[in-house]
Structures are given as C-alpha cells and as structure tokens.
Amino acid sequence: MLNLKLGVGVRELDAQVMEDARARWDQLTKPLGSLGKLEEIGIRLAGIQGKVFPEVTKRAVVVMCGDHGVVAEGVSAYPSAVTGLMMANFSSGRAAVNVLARQMGADVHVVDVGSCCEQEIDGIVSAKVKAGTDNMAVGPAMSREEALAAIEVGITIAKRLQRDGVQVVALGEMGIGNTTPSSAIAAVLTGHPLLELIGRGTGIETSVLPHKGAVIQRALEVNQPNPADALDVLAKVGGLEIAGLVGVVLGAASAGIAVLVDGVIAGAAALVAHRLEEKVGAYLFASHLSQEPAHRVILDAIGLSPLLQLEMRLGEGTGAVLAMPLLESATRLVREMATFADIGL
C-alpha cells in the first residue's frame, strides 16, 4: 500500500467476475483463445468494472503539460517555448491528439501542472505547481513536496473523470525535454544500463545521444536517487507532468477506471505509480510501442505488452487514444457474439 497519505486505495480486480467472463469468452463461437489479447482485455475490463459485459463508451485523454530545466543542457531538438505553443494548439483543437480523440469519441483534458507558459489559455486546466522543473543535472528537479503536489493534481483530475462516468482514460503529456527524465527514471527503477535507454526524443541527431547520456549520468551522480523509493526518483530526476500522470494512474485505478498508457513518458509515469502501488498494474493497458528504446524496458518492468506498433514517438496520448477501439472491440465481441449453445452445438 501507499504510505504517502494520498488518499487512494486500489482494489484487486473482481476474481469471480473475471472467472465468469472467461467462461463466457470460452462459450463464444470461436476456437478457444483464438481472439488472443482481445480476450485478456475483455476479461480484465470485466474484473475492473465488476461485470461480465463491461463498457468503454465514456472515454477521456488527460494531457499533462510541464517544462524541464534540463533543456538548458541541450538535450532536445526544440526549445521549451514549444510546450506553451502546443498548449495553445490543444486549446484550438488542432493538435494530433485532438484529431484522434474526436475520431474515437474521447474528451480531451489539458492540464498545466508545470509549464513555463505565463499566459492563461482558454480551456486548459491551470494547476501549476511550479514553472518548470529545476535542472536535474545540477540538483534535484523538484522537492518531494512539489512531486506530491503534482501527483495530487492528477488524482483530482481522475476523481473528476470518475464523476463524469469515464470508463477508460488515456495518459497524454506535452513537455519539451521530457524524454530525458523518462530515461533517467527507467534507468534507476529497472536497473537497466542507462546507455541502452537513451533515444532521440523529438529528433536530436544520433551524434548528440552520448551528450544526452552524459547529462543523465551527471543527474544520477549529483542526485543519487534511491531506487527503492519511487517518489524520491520522481522528485529528483522526474518531471511535473510525469508526476501529474502518476496521480492520474493512482486516482483512475482507485476509481475503477481502465488506463491506457501511451509512449515512453506515460510509461515512466506508469512505472513510478506501479512502484508506489503494485495493484495499479491490473488497471493498465499498454497501447503502443514507442520508438524510444526505454519504452520496451519500462513496459517489461510493469509486465505489459503493447497492442500496437506504429513507429510513433509523438506523445500527447496519441498512441493511447488510437488503442481505444481495440478495447471497444473486446467489449462488443463478448456482448454480441453467439455462444455455441445459441447455434445448437
């Protein structure tokens, strides 16, 4: 259990309902197990919602936004100002995630939990803990209290989703520089060699990868994050939007809402949440496999297998939203397919 006084308690999935759901899948007119991962999705959704015929008709994507002091070290192909510009783009409904969310019938919630943008933007939830993290290459990115405050922002958003009757939430984020803390979190929490976890992010040249690795190495030496204390890791080498997503995962799981993990940043947040409260694992679905090398390692560490592989590396929750129809397919199949008894077998 969490010892953070965050007011979240995550239930184990309903084992009896999952057994009943499995029995139902086994009666459907198909060879046993032939719908593969869709069957596992349907059974897990049943356990999450406590009913053999679950629904994912009410959907949302939460896009947590934050900036990163470590961008001063030259680890991204874009300047921090792009975070604010993209927030305005989300607000106009014209970013990639808006387009896909419209297609999938998902509401978009954009949250400024830590950007450097000084303007209030219409339609964006203003919940700034601070204007960007500090440079983790010279000291901690945040204090433990700041990380907790950002987690609370996410928990509050998840509670709002619960009130709205949301059944599935996609984890989205926007934050120039945030593949750097994501690789750092992955290295500390999985113990995997750092150099195998560094990727090009928004598109830095391959020749810059050793520099990005050296910056993260320096951050780990300066901060000495404790691998046994995920909150310490999140505060010292994480990000405000990553912490916000940790809160969304914890809050959604405790509210019985299924969670679609997006790319490497959402994955890092899911990993932190999983270390804080192992029971959230049962509520997580990996939507796609990002091109960032840390993503596979993170998903393996949580025990998740990605549904899609589209060579994407955008973030915003785009991959997670794209996987929503697969969850819907599982719910429709179990509800609408004939059983062997129905066809007289």
Ligand SMILES: O=C(O)c1ccc[n+]([C@@H]2O[C@H](COP(=O)([O-])O)[C@@H](O)[C@H]2O)c1
């Ligand atoms: O989701 C992913 O796997 C992913 C991979 C690479 C980049 N991104 C996005 O690009 C930004 C971070 O890239 P960077 O190079 O600035 O660290 C941030 O806004 C993310 O949403 C996202």
Ligand SMILES: Cc1cc2nc[nH]c2cc1C
């Ligand atoms: C333009 C742009 C859009 C993004 N969306 C998520 N991360 C992003 C990074 C950039 C640079």
